[in-house]
Amino acid sequence: xxxxxxxxxxxxxxxxxxxxxxxxxxxxxxxxxxxxxxxxxxxxxxxxxxxxxxxxxxxxxxxxxxxxxxxxxxxxxxxxxxxxxxxxxxxxxxxxxxxxxxxxxxxxxxxxxxxxxxxxxxxxxxxxxxxxxxxxxxxxxxxxxxxxxxxxxxxxxxxxxxxxxxxxxxxxxxxxxxxxxxxxxxxxxxxxxxxxxxxxxxxxxxxxxxxxxxxxxxxxxxxxxxxxxxxxxxxxxxxxxxxxxxxxxxxxxxxxxxxxxxxxxxxxxxxxxxxxxxxxxxxxxxxxxxxxxxxxxxxxxxxxxxxxxxxxxxxxxxxxxxxxxxxxxxxxxxxxxxxxxxxxxxxxxxxxxxxxxxxxxxxxxxxxxxxxxxxxxxxxxxxxxxxxxxxxxxxxxxxxxxxxxxxxxxxxxxxxxxxxxxxxxxxxxxxxxxxxxxxxxxxxxxxxxxxxxxxxxxxxxxxxxxxxxxxxxxxxxxxxxxxxxxxxxxxxxxxxxxxxxxxxxxxxxxxxxxxxxxxxxxxxxxxxxxxxxxxxxxxxxxxxxxxxxxxxxxxxxxxxxxxxxxxxxxxxxxxxxxxxxxxxxxxxxxxxxxxxxxxxxxxxxxxxxxxxxxxxxxxxxxxxxx
Amino acid sequence: xxxxxxxxxxxxxxxxxxxxxxxxxxxxxxxxxxxxxxxxxxxxxxxxxxxxxxxxxxxxxxxxxxxxxxxxxxxxxxxxxxxxxxxxxxxxxxxxxxxxxxxxxxxxxxxxxxxxxxxxxxxxxxxxxxxxxxxxxxxxxxxxxxxxxxxxxxxxxxxxxxxxxxxxxxxxxxxxxxxxxxxxxxxxxxxxxxxxxxxxxxxxxxxxxxxxxxxxxxxxxxxxxxxxxxxxxxxxxxxxxxxxxxxxxxxxxxxxxxxxxxxxxxxxxxxxxxxxxxxxxxxxxxxxxxxxxxxxxxxxxxxxxxxxxxxxxxxxxxxxxxxxxxxxxxxxxxxx
Ligand code: SF4
Numbered sequence: 001x002x003x004x005x006x007x008x009x010x011x012x013x014x015x016x017x018x019x020x021x022x023x024x025x026x027x028x029x030x031x032x033x034x035x036x037x038x039x040x041x042x043x044x045x046x047x048x049x050x051x052x053x054x055x056x057x058x059x060x061x062x063x064x065x066x067x068x069x070x071x072x073x074x075x076x077x078x079x080x081x082x083x084x085x086x087x088x089x090x091x092x093x094x095x096x097x098x099x100x101x102x103x104x105x106x107x108x109x110x111x112x113x114x115x116x117x118x119x120x121x122x123x124x125x126x127x128x129x130x131x132x133x134x135x136x137x138x139x140x141x142x143x144x145x146x147x148x149x150x151x152x153x154x155x156x157x158x159x160x161x162x163x164x165x166x167x168x169x170x171x172x173x174x175x176x177x178x179x180x181x182x183x184x185x186x187x188x189x190x191x192x193x194x195x196x197x198x199x200x201x202x203x204x205x206x207x208x209x210x211x212x213x214x215x216x217x218x219x220x221x222x223x224x225x226x227x228x229x230x231x232x233x234x235x236x237x238x239x240x241x242x243x244x245x246x247x248x249x250x251x252x253x254x255x256x257x258x259x260x261x262x263x264x265x266x267x268x269x270x271x272x273x274x275x276x277x278x279x280x281x282x283x284x285x286x287x288x289x290x291x292x293x294x295x296x297x298x299x300x301x302x303x304x305x306x307x308x309x310x311x312x313x314x315x316x317x318x319x320x321x322x323x324x325x326x327x328x329x330x331x332x333x334x335x336x337x338x339x340x341x342x343x344x345x346x347x348x349x350x351x352x353x354x355x356x357x358x359x360x361x362x363x364x365x366x367x368x369x370x371x372x373x374x375x376x377x378x379x380x381x382x383x384x385x386x387x388x389x390x391x392x393x394x395x396x397x398x399x400x401x402x403x404x405x406x407x408x409x410x411x412x413x414x415x416x417x418x419x420x421x422x423x424x425x426x427x428x429x430x431x432x433x434x435x436x437x438x439x440x441x442x443x444x445x446x447x448x449x450x451x452x453x454x455x456x457x458x459x460x461x462x463x464x465x466x467x468x469x470x471x472x473x474x475x476x477x478x479x480x481x482x483x484x485x486x487x488x489x490x491x492x493x494x495x496x497x498x499x500x501x502x503x504x505x506x507x508x509x510x511x512x513x514x515x516x517x518x519x520x521x522x523x524x525x526x527x528x529x530x531x532x533x534x535x536x537x538x539x540x541x542x543x544x545x546x547x548x549x550x551x552x553x554x555x556x557x558x559x560x561x562x563x564x565x566x567x568x569x570x571x572x573x574x575x576x577x578x579x580x581x582x583x584x585x586x587x588x589x590x591x592x593x594x595x596x597x598x599x600x601x602x603x604x605x606x607x608x609x610x611x612x613x614x615x616x617x618x619x620x621x622x623x624x625x626x
Numbered sequence: 627x628x629x630x631x632x633x634x635x636x637x638x639x640x641x642x643x644x645x646x647x648x649x650x651x652x653x654x655x656x657x658x659x660x661x662x663x664x665x666x667x668x669x670x671x672x673x674x675x676x677x678x679x680x681x682x683x684x685x686x687x688x689x690x691x692x693x694x695x696x697x698x699x700x701x702x703x704x705x706x707x708x709x710x711x712x713x714x715x716x717x718x719x720x721x722x723x724x725x726x727x728x729x730x731x732x733x734x735x736x737x738x739x740x741x742x743x744x745x746x747x748x749x750x751x752x753x754x755x756x757x758x759x760x761x762x763x764x765x766x767x768x769x770x771x772x773x774x775x776x777x778x779x780x781x782x783x784x785x786x787x788x789x790x791x792x793x794x795x796x797x798x799x800x801x802x803x804x805x806x807x808x809x810x811x812x813x814x815x816x817x818x819x820x821x822x823x824x825x826x827x828x829x830x831x832x833x834x835x836x837x838x839x840x841x842x843x844x845x846x847x848x849x850x851x852x853x854x855x856x857x858x859x860x861x862x863x864x865x866x867x868x869x870x871x872x873x874x875x876x877x878x879x880x881x882x883x884x885x886x887x888x889x890x891x892x893x894x895x896x897x898x899x900x901x902x903x904x905x906x907x908x909x910x911x912x913x914x915x916x917x918x919x920x921x922x923x924x925x926x927x928x929x930x931x932x933x934x935x936x937x938x939x940x941x942x943x944x945x946x947x948x949x950x951x952x953x954x955x956x957x958x959x960x961x962x
Binding site: 255258290296 | 640642669670671672673674676686687689690691692693694695696697700702703704705706707708710711712714715732733736934937938940941942944945946947949950952953954956957958959960961962
């Protein structure tokens, strides 16, 4: 199978961008198809962004709307920043997938449906009275009704696969068909099938046969006028790979530890959508990474702090419910002033909430979710690949200021992917800090002693002396400590001093982080959109559209949420109108209103899904014109 | 190389004033540990004492070693982090009955299950002292306390049974009235590779005074303490006239004369199956009946942090860690 022999007769039509959504039952393998299509498109040189969406249940009832799993991918010949608002093409493997997703399709968009799955039982489960493929209700779309199951069984009949098993290869039929439609190079998919199914010849052969059948079907069935080409994007020169947020987080931790010259220690308890970070890091023992699957979230935090006390880069990863449980431990880490990272891959809350859906509702939790005054620096990633940088920046702050740091990502970043111009290790900053190895004070009689709370006058960080160091034995604990000596101390004035020192240390980091940059090409915008975290892409896309329409808008995006960049107040006051879009009920907007007394307007969305550029564009225009 | 310096108790005592109530059993445990460490030739900089919350958990502040006074119940978790990161250190966990068996029960059983190389000293005074006298998970049924004015209806844990039930590789009991026995037990616990669980009967003379008098008072010991000695028949009493037999998996106290010494169980710390030790732990329901002390169990089992280190070493032997290679693995492409 080569590109030559399989080129369509008609030349392909070139598109600048296309949004495809693969949708099916949870068991239909849609995430796999989406991943493969993404991978081949990335390698081909498209810019892209993805949005997986799947149920929390491992086996949600088959055929129902609740059981629908989908994967949206936006590929383009130019620089893009979101997975796209509305698909141009919907692949629907069953009636429920059609029903759950049809509302998002662009008017006149294309549907490829697996007709075999549109039988009475499935139609009923999806809540259809008739068969939408036949009753004309889809006449405003381009409908391609294809018996994918039948064609897959036919293709796989000589592979030795039993029909029940062969049927499961139908996702590869769909992948083959879409690969033809968008003239994808096949080599990497074929190589992947060979490698992935090397151990099971029958499954390998059935999947390969189904994939080829899908590809050839597109070419020969004459139901498609022609294929489409989406040319490679002109991205910034460099070497690229595709990456998801969770893998970028894991790699960021390995890189941070290397740049800190410390061993990496991760303790974590399985939780959606953060577990993949634990999975990924567990593979990399070669880098000296120790991973412990703890007995619970609390233990994971405690182990990470213990490892930091012992001189490792201690990290714990979790999602919202786990942050709740770790709160008391984080208070201790604030009090004993040790460097460690808590990574919160945010998901829909409260309580169990929406485990597999995205949200940004843990900002207040990160800011204030500990008893007493217990400030923690907060760094938030804004795109999947930016998780790598956010983690290194968080580690830099943790080490330099000897403090626990909260890193916020979310489900959308964690599972979404994008091309990444990855750095070389030579480009990464050195974030190492020396351990204390000598005494730093004297007893009244002149004998040397170690003062564990004698602070660096500039950073206010305390020294980091690790066990095993002769002469520096000392005790740390959660009881209030005397300034300088670290001895247990309950005196009123000392407590007040220590409260201020801990607060001042974190506030002082503002002088050591980049100023917030404003994207305001005309310099004349009246509206500033202030965002944080994963809304970056959607805000960028919306701002572009607004500007293409001739209006002016400025965008500033925060990676540091505690402390804020030192120029944020000035930036906010420069613009008469400020909009803060967030996937929560207005947490950042409340913080900036309280901090800077500006009339920041809040735009919120809490549907477990990211903003669409169109939603933001509409609000921006409303405020610009209002 | 410098000559090895002989250290003394003073080298292991911090400059902090000890603040337990006068007469508290915690003092004698502190003394035993401070005497033992120099005797064993250990270096203070290599010792880390990790505690939770409670009276006994103030212990690290009084040791001139490294120490973490952590949060309630979580000491085994902090200690697991330290030990896994740094197998070169001696990590001690100081905890109480409420700390280790109530709020921190989960961490205790998992540290024992994993067999992390920790020496866990569990001060059991059968009461909450620091919060001024509520019943604990080891308090006897019927106990009248501030929170149980009509008597506790909670069934208590037998800490030794709990530890054996989760297959702890070293399980022992000692008491605060016998420094020599404490030191010998702590020494064995420290030398054991893996998690060592030591229950210490500790008198809280303010909120539960005399809880163990019935067995540890000098005039009671002969009749009420069953000293477990490896390889010897389990007998007690002034003349060794009482003994323990094990029948149908159950331990019973008998008169040696009536059954013959041959039928008396011979103590074996190293039995892989914990059932024998478990049967011994069931002899006494709280300190009102003849109660075994000493080492119930001491078996070898893979040590958690050693296994972690072994996997790391194997991975590091099989190839160099190259961050650039990691970032550039899989499909990459160049944009020019
Ligand atoms: S309350 Fe009891 S256990 Fe606590 S210090 Fe006083 S005597 Fe000791």
